[in-house]
Amino acid sequence: MIEFHLDTASGVPPYLQIVQQVRQAISLGVLRAGDQLPTIKEVVGSLAINPNTVAKAYRELDLAGVIDARRGQGTFVADTVEGSSRRDYGPLRAELVDWLGRARAAGLDDLAIRALVDSTLRTELRLRAVG
Amino acid sequence: MIEFHLDTASGVPPYLQIVQQVRQAISLGVLRAGDQLPTIKEVVGSLAINPNTVAKAYRELDLAGVIDARRGQGTFVADTVEGSSRRDYGPLRAELVDWLGRARAAGLDDLAIRALVDSTLRTELRLRAVG
Amino acid sequence: MIEFHLDTASGVPPYLQIVQQVRQAISLGVLRAGDQLPTIKEVVGSLAINPNTVAKAYRELDLAGVIDARRGQGTFVADTVEGSSRRDYGPLRAELVDWLGRARAAGLDDLAIRALVDSTLRTELRLRAVG
Amino acid sequence: MIEFHLDTASGVPPYLQIVQQVRQAISLGVLRAGDQLPTIKEVVGSLAINPNTVAKAYRELDLAGVIDARRGQGTFVADTVEGSSRRDYGPLRAELVDWLGRARAAGLDDLAIRALVDSTLRTELRLRAVG
DNA sequence: GTGGTCTAGACCACG
DNA sequence: GTGGTCTAGACCACC
Numbered sequence: 001m002i003e004f005h006l007d008t009a010s011g012v013p014p015y016l017q018i019v020q021q022v023r024q025a026i027s028l029g030v031l032r033a034g035d036q037l038p039t040i041k042e043v044v045g046s047l048a049i050n051p052n053t054v055a056k057a058y059r060e061l062d063l064a065g066v067i068d069a070r071r072g073q074g075t076f077v078a079d080t081v082e083g084s085s086r087r088d089y090g091p092l093r094a095e096l097v098d099w100l101g102r103a104r105a106a107g108l109d110d111l112a113i114r115a116l117v118d119s120t121l122r123t124e125l126r127l128r129a130v131g
Numbered sequence: 132m133i134e135f136h137l138d139t140a141s142g143v144p145p146y147l148q149i150v151q152q153v154r155q156a157i158s159l160g161v162l163r164a165g166d167q168l169p170t171i172k173e174v175v176g177s178l179a180i181n182p183n184t185v186a187k188a189y190r191e192l193d194l195a196g197v198i199d200a201r202r203g204q205g206t207f208v209a210d211t212v213e214g215s216s217r218r219d220y221g222p223l224r225a226e227l228v229d230w231l232g233r234a235r236a237a238g239l240d241d242l243a244i245r246a247l248v249d250s251t252l253r254t255e256l257r258l259r260a261v262g
Numbered sequence: 263m264i265e266f267h268l269d270t271a272s273g274v275p276p277y278l279q280i281v282q283q284v285r286q287a288i289s290l291g292v293l294r295a296g297d298q299l300p301t302i303k304e305v306v307g308s309l310a311i312n313p314n315t316v317a318k319a320y321r322e323l324d325l326a327g328v329i330d331a332r333r334g335q336g337t338f339v340a341d342t343v344e345g346s347s348r349r350d351y352g353p354l355r356a357e358l359v360d361w362l363g364r365a366r367a368a369g370l371d372d373l374a375i376r377a378l379v380d381s382t383l384r385t386e387l388r389l390r391a392v393g
Numbered sequence: 394m395i396e397f398h399l400d401t402a403s404g405v406p407p408y409l410q411i412v413q414q415v416r417q418a419i420s421l422g423v424l425r426a427g428d429q430l431p432t433i434k435e436v437v438g439s440l441a442i443n444p445n446t447v448a449k450a451y452r453e454l455d456l457a458g459v460i461d462a463r464r465g466q467g468t469f470v471a472d473t474v475e476g477s478s479r480r481d482y483g484p485l486r487a488e489l490v491d492w493l494g495r496a497r498a499a500g501l502d503d504l505a506i507r508a509l510v511d512s513t514l515r516t517e518l519r520l521r522a523v524g
Numbered sequence: 525g526t527g528g529t530c531t532a533g534a535c536c537a538c539g
Numbered sequence: 540g541t542g543g544t545c546t547a548g549a550c551c552a553c554c
Contacts, residue, residue, distance in 0.1 A: 005253065011151075013529060016142040024246030039541070050531050055542070063325055072539035072541045084238070089247060092234055096251050099230060103223055108158075110252065115155030116220065117248055120227050121241065122136065144552060181554055267515065273413075275544060278404040286508030301526070312546050317527070334526045334554035351509060354496055358513050361492060365485055370420075372514065377417030378482065379510055382489050383503065384398065406537060443539055 001038055002031055004047060014049055018057035023066065026077060029084035037067065037075040132169055133162055137178060145180055149188035153197065157212055159220065168198060168206040263300055264293055266309060276311055280319035285328065288345045295345060299329065299337045394431055395424055399440060407442055411450035415459065419474055421482065430460060430468040 002025050006014050025031040038046075040054045047054075058075055061067040069075045077083075103113050133156050137145055156162040169177075171185045178185075189206055192198040199209045234244050264287050268276050287293040300308075302316045309316075320337055323329040331337045339345075365375050395418050399407055418424040431439075433447045440447075451468055454460040461471045496506050 011144055011147040012142045015529075020142075024242060024249070027240070027243040028246045028250075041540085051542095052532085053530065055544095056529085058542080060325065063322065069542060070539090071537065071543075074541065084243065089237070089239075092230075092237060092239075093247065093251055095230055095233070096247065097255070099223070099226055100251065100255060102226070106220070106223060108220075108223075111155060112158040113252070115159050116224065116227065118155070119159075120224055120231065121244070124228070124231060146552075184553065187552085273405045273409040275404055277544075282404075286504060286511070289502070289505040290508045290512075303526085313527095314547085315545065317529095318544085320527080331527060332554085333528070333552065336526065351499070351501075354492070354499060354501075355509065355513055357492055357495070358509065359517070361485070361488055362513065362517060364488070368482070368485060370482075370485075373417060374420040375514070377421050378486065378489065380417070381421075382486055382493065383506070386490070386493060408537075446538065449537085 001036070004038075004043060006047060006049070014047075015053050015057040015060070018043075018054065019060055022057075022061055026066070026081055026083045028089070031077050032083050033077050033079045033081050035077045037077070039074055132167070135169075135174060135178060137180070146184045146188040146191070149174075149185065150191055153188075153192055157197070157208060162208050164208050164210045164212045166208045168208070170205060263298070266300075266305060268309060268311070277315050277319040277322070280305075280316065281322055284319075284323055288328070288339065288343055290351070291345055293339050293345070295339050295341045295343050297339045299339070301336055394429070397431075397436060397440060399442070408446045408450040408453070411436075411447065412453055415450075415454055419459070419470060424470050426470050426472045426474045428470045430470070432467060 002021070004018055004021055006017055008014075010017075012020075022031065022037070031037075037058070040051050040058065043049065043054045044051050058067065058069055062069045062075075065078055066081060067075055068078045100113065103116070108116065133152070135149055135152055137148055139145075141148075143151075153162065153168070162168075168189070171182050171189070174180065174185045175182050189198065189200060193200050193206075196209055197212060198206055200206045231244065234247070239247065264283070266280055266283055268279055270276075272279075274282075284293065284299065293299075299320070302313050302320065305311065305316045306313050320329065320331055324331045324337075327340055328343060329337055330340045362375065365378070370378065395414070397411055397414055399410055401407075403410070405413070415424065415430070424430075430451070433444050433451070436442065436447045437444050451460065451462060455462050455468075458471055459474060460468055462468045493506065496509070501509065
């Protein structure tokens, strides 16, 4: 069962963080069609957040067709979603961990690391758009 | 001169994105003590944003002592700022570009890549907290 | 400017009635791309309803891409919507008024009239589906 | 025997749709005093709905005195019900079908047709209220 | 001024 | 017990 986590310092509204985490989990293959999401109450229990906020996130995903909220039963990843084929990201993740180690050794803190990744992704985007 | 960029889909308030980008730039050594920031008019010209929003971001950075707004002259990175020593992140960035290429080759789109980086950073955090 | 009206006896949630009325107005050409919708406060003033309820309706339409909510400015019909070409429904409406007159003369009250229209629309649907 | 149908997109609670359909059928003369309604099992078999939901609808109609649930026998339209005299609505329906044909020929889809009927009924209401 | 988000607590509909 | 809706009132971000 997926576990949500909130970053209060990011400035991203909590309900949006949940939306994004569900989409990311599907995108990474962590969540697949038919999987159940935690009930609103379970999320409330683990996150110290208002039930309405979770409901808002689930509702938005429901309207987008990403999940299927069934009253009385729970909330499930929609059967129609095209998830990842859940290939093994182990090697990629291992390389990433290595790189993070070198980045920290070079004196970068988390803020700087995120900045580097963000700007590199953006640069790549522009290159691909042009190319 | 630093260039700002807004990601409207992220949910982060525009003024906060500017604040974060200034801090990140300093953290990466892209901005150093004494460097000038673009004027509010320049930012407005390049971002389609309300001047008040830029002013709010600059005000917040000013209050935090990160930048120094000098009436009639412009806005500058505060002299007291402890930035990076602007070492060369070239190698790190090159490795990151390589890794991104492999990630894409493995079928990950931007959403999935960000998800992988996020979750890895979080996992690391937890490990460091524990260790 | 479109005016909303609520039918509390229908059982349809108020926020959904607003959503449906906006869609219908676009479908009939009463609302067209770029037209402004009443502000949340205006709706609240005319409908005795909670602002959040109106906001929920507008938000749902926004997510669906039907309208464009601009903070600080108001809410507008999205430029991308394919509305009716606003042809003249006058004749059709006149005929409908005639028919309604005959229906009432035959002793049908509103409930019965709606029942007749509903069942006829459904029957037609089935016929078209089969044919 | 009356057949129920659910419109999940309407936002009207399923149990209410059943209640309304029974009332409409009586109002149109389709159901008359003494007529039997389908058993809960029959409804469940044809509608993919929870028995409790059907029971709730029947209970509400029973409490209103519209129907009469006889233990072990079934559910019947109450003898006291003042239904329509079941006049022949054939001509009215035929005219309506004609009008619907012209409406579709004019480019109106179902959404627009319902919008036109709704708004015309509302306008009439106002006229009658004033006059 | 505009819309956007969150909280709190109530009630409803469905299984 | 599940999710869905509404109210009330607060604060925030943007124009």
